[in-house]
């Protein structure tokens with residue numbers, strides 16, 4: 001396995017674990033193999049985000065079958081395999097159950113642009129509403145990939161979120177930003193609507209500034225350093 005990819009997967013786990021986004025051991029993250037796009041590397045079942053190691057990383061094919069690695073495969077692997085199949089442009093998938101984002105998945109309210117975090121999702125979110133149960137089959141995985149469509153994120157009613165990226169750095173920062181943005185949405189409701197939303201022209205220019213690949217790497221590297229210091 002490519003050492004850089006292995007290191008990035010471990011660091012992604014450290015960042016998501018430090019942000020307490022794991023929901024015990026239920027969250028998972030994967031990276032598509034840059035040398036073979038028909039397989040991907042994934043966090044194993046039964047461990048926390050911050051417990052990913054070189055030995056326990058699981059390798060899977062696009063049918064969701066385990067083809068290598070020491071850990072146990074997550075039963076929700078089909079979220080990852082079906083998205084990689086449907087979206088060749090994506091190279092990282094994260095599925096987890098963050099507090100504010102998960103409750104927002106069940107809110108039938110408009111997305112209000114009231115902060116920079118909210119701007120990051122101004123072009124829309126996918127919504128998966130077929131089932132609230134775990135995604136344990138290729139069929140339900142295809143349903144999630146279909147709900148994702150051309151979006152970056154799919155909100156899964158009563159369950160959690162699936163966040164994607166062209167890179168793992170992008171997917172991790174987007175997951176953290178989504179939780180911040182959903183927190184803002186919930187605060188808007190708590191403030192009973194007395195919030196001024198951004199102008200359309202501000203949204204356009206901010207979106208271009210925020211969706212910056214280099215900045216995803218800078219922020220990912222910073223959060224990885226911070227998470228490693230916590231472990232010392």
Ligand SMILES: [Zn+2]
Nearest residue numbers: 076095159160
């Ligand atoms: Zn789940």
